Amino acid sequence: MMKQTMMKSLVALSVVGLTLTGCGTAPADNQGAASNAGTSTPAQTGKPTELVISTWGFSDDFFQKDVYAPFEKEHNVKIVLEVGNNADRLNKVKQGSSKVDLIYLSDYYAQQGIEEGLFEKIDRTRIPNLNDIYDIAKAPLGEDYGPAYTIGRLGIAYNPKETNKEIKSWSDLWSPDLAGKLTMPSITSTTGPMMLDAASVVAGSKTFNEDQAFAKMKDLNKGVVKYYSKTSEFVNMFAQGEIAAGPIMEMYMKDLGEAVPEAKFVSPTEGAYAIMNTVNIVKGSKNKELAEDFINWHLSKEVQEKSAKAKVDSPVNTTLQLSGADVEGITYGADVVNKLRKLDMTFVNQGLKAWIDRWDKEITQ
Template sequence: MRRATLSRRAALGAAGLLGLGSLSACGIPAAYVPEERRSATDRSERDKKLTFSNWTQYIDVDKAGKRPTLEEFQRRTGIDVTYTEDINDNDEFFGKISPVLAQGGDPGRDLMVISDWMAGRYVALGWVQTLDRANLPNVTKYLDPQLSHPAFDPERSHSVPWQSGLTGIAYNRKTLGREIKKTSDLWAPDLKGRVTLFAGMDEALGLLMLANGADIARFTTDDAHKAMSQVQKLVDTKHIRRFTGNDYTSDLASGAAVACQAYSGDAIQLKAQNPDIEFVVPEEGAELWAESLMIPNRADHKVNAEKLIDYYYQPEVAAELAAFVQYICPVPAAREVLAKSEDPDTAALADEPLMFPGDEIRARLRTMRDVSAAERPGLHQIWGQVAGV
């Protein structure tokens, strides 16, 4: 079984215009939450249950429609998991849960998976609990070092990666007739009208700034403005076919686009359907990102949630999950488990660089810092005009 192609990093909608300062104007405290809201009386031992909110098709599913790794967790621990696929868009979910968290209410879930650029907002607002590292020995031992210190949560004290991925370039090599090696190759004259970029600023900007030599871990507003100005010129000359959400895959598959910004997890599926599709980590670098597990304030079953987080960091379990979702596995040790599989297709995944990047690719991966609350309104206004969103 393989997951259907589905991108997680949904483009920012209207709610994404709200920086932390804007939230204060809406009556939501920007950086202060009374201490009594930060944690609840944990009922893990008494209740033996937890509620887990995730994106669709982001966990292993067998032919019978069951979730093998999740069912095994329940069997081992006796913890009953209510698993809900109620996250469709970062902003939409934030809009659903923020009024409850802002008032210190029960969020109705003990664990949630949030894209890192949005996870930073929850951390800054003080709306997620501090993880007890003593309950996470597998995380401490096996977490990919390259994902261990994001700018929004330097010690991973509030978040743990669920899955990770790259933003790079996908293209049809047969149609183009040559290789793409750098982001600037997208601007070649013969690609006019045949290139797509992501509509979401947080999704598109990192790769564009890297192309200009910017350090996206410390980018300045000038770096962002320079990249957006370049894209505006490409829009004016109709070089950009359009700005996309998750539907960029259909443009590439149909031939409407020849090259595009793309996610590594999708590229594996696209290439399986069409061997002429290639995914490129540009010479100047690509953006490494993650979606992370977080425990919201007032969650009733924090210890149970931490048990589930640590369970998925066992290499054997991480390998089973990775074989299905086919994003970058945050547990590099899972590669050895897959390599020993008796199923040739599964064993071959151990050599898939878009799941387990080697040193040469890793050297070109960069993690983008968050767009701050002060920067977001101005940058998003300009990007909205450029991308028409």
């Protein structure tokens, strides 16, 4: 959408059988991963191969049962996890202090890994399920690197009983009605730069304008209760009535709804922001082909559908159809995906240090 700006509007995706989800029920023939693996490596006998995966560690019970165990059985593999947040896990790989084969990161942190030369180039011919996912998810950071296995969205959550108004756009966050009831993400969080971009949009700029963005954020600052770094902080403040509105990822609406049944999620009229989590192969991995098989498995209809129905991840596989309660709380369907806004992560990484310094001086001083 913009040249050399923070924003690239998502290009309309010409996909048939739309769905941001992806996974059918396990095949009756009990072939499991093999039925979706395409060019999968045959299972071997003897001692299992160890595949080390760096990930966040959330929904561990689901992943152990529905993602890791079937793959381990099919490929004679023992999956070992290294868990933690994006920054800590990426730093371990930078320092060479782990034996990670595969690493799951948000696109923001994955771009840093690419710029540091930490990832192998993938062989896309070994990942046939790439053909079944949304175009935007196939190569979010370039053809040489891993896909996004999920796309979520950053929008606005609010309690209509406390805001005294219906929220429809990013500009509504600047309403006097929300002063003292609002939380915003920290600039150092994954979604912080998105809100800086949203401020530029609200200021009326068609391309990212740093000065206008900071001026709008400074104006908003007096009504912000707290800048949150962890989503759990948002959920706790919302549940306790300390805040009534703020930007949040849609996947957390289940937690908000349990605490505040009236809670609503809004995709702003200017467009919600795409949240993409990626998977990449770490440079030097001795299990590159096995890692590619695992990526292919995670993109399969079987895994993606189970993940969507369990509300673990919004899927990217387009070969399934969901409806009713299955689509609640997930980012689903081309009509939703086509409207998302995506940051240029190269641009973000180039400007972030200066933005953080300026944020500390002008906004949260």
